[in-house]
Amino acid sequence: AQKVTQAQTEISVVEKEDVTLDCVYETRDTTYYLFWYKQPPSGELVFLIRRNSFDEQNEISGRYSWNFQKSTSSFNFTITASQVVDSAVYFCALSDGQGGKLIFGQGTELSVKP
Amino acid sequence: DTAVSQTPKYLVTQMGNDKSIKCEQNLGHDTMYWYKQDSKKFLKIMFSYNNKELIINETVPNRFSPKSPDKAHLNLHINSLELGDSAVYFCASSLLIADQETQYFGPGTRLLVL
Numbered sequence: 411a412q413k414v415t416q417a418q419t420e421i422s423v424v425e426k427e428d429v430t431l432d433c434v435y436e437t438r439d440t441t442y443y444l445f446w447y448k449q450p451p452s453g454e455l456v457f458l459i460r461r462n463s464f465d466e467q468n469e470i471s472g473r474y475s476w477n478f479q480k481s482t483s484s485f486n487f488t489i490t491a492s493q494v495v496d497s498a499v500y501f502c503a504l505s506d507g508q509g510g511k512l513i514f515g516q517g518t519e520l521s522v523k524p
Numbered sequence: 525d526t527a528v529s530q531t532p533k534y535l536v537t538q539m540g541n542d543k544s545i546k547c548e549q550n551l552g553h554d555t556m557y558w559y560k561q562d563s564k565k566f567l568k569i570m571f572s573y574n575n576k577e578l579i580i581n582e583t584v585p586n587r588f589s590p591k592s593p594d595k596a597h598l599n600l601h602i603n604s605l606e607l608g609d610s611a612v613y614f615c616a617s618s619l620l621i622a623d624q625e626t627q628y629f630g631p632g633t634r635l636l637v638l
Binding site: 443445447449453454455456457460499501505507510511512514516517519 | 557559564565566567568569572580582612614616625626627628629630631632634
């Protein structure tokens with residue numbers, strides 16, 4: 411069965427600190443996709459990144475970076491120099507990539523204080 | 525300009541009523557989804573349609589009936605509403621082509637059953 415675990419329920423940091431959100435997944439599929447979504451206080455779900463199982467290259471986008479390691483079944487998300495606007499709930503998700511459902515983790519609520 | 529839209533944004537109703545939520549996407553996607561987010565922010569798939577055909581039907585009470593009149597629309601009708609149906613319902617869409625299956629979400633419909 412597929413499963414996504416985000417062990418950190420809540421994280422609180424002070425602005426400009428770096429923060430890493432952990433995501434561990436379980437799947438028996440050889441082809442799969444991993445995602446991160448952001449849900450700010452306004453409530454919408456914003457797509458951040460998609461990674462397929464064959465691409466273990468790390469990705470950087472501005473202050474955001476993602477570390478995908480198949481050996482540990484992890485897809486961690488780091489925010490560098492956090493800002494108050496980064497405060498949100500962040501969800502990691504997994505799909506089999508065949509029009510299938512997204513399996514979401516429980517979400518990590520990040521609070522960035524000024 | 526809106527990619528995935530849902531109406532209404534808020535819905536407050538009495539137990540036992542029947543209500544519908546509408547979803548439309550203008551992304552040219554062929555697959556649409558309904559997800560439910562409960563009070564603990566846990567997100568779970570309910571239904572998925574590909575080219576107007578039902579492809580995912582999770583264990584959802586049959587009081588919930590999705591309808592897809594065309595590829596761009598997926599509506600959700602709920603009969604005999606119960607207190608436990610209170611949640612945020614998200615519509616999403618994607619393109620069922622390998623390596624392009626990112627799901628984009630609507631703004632959500634906040635349903636409160638009194």
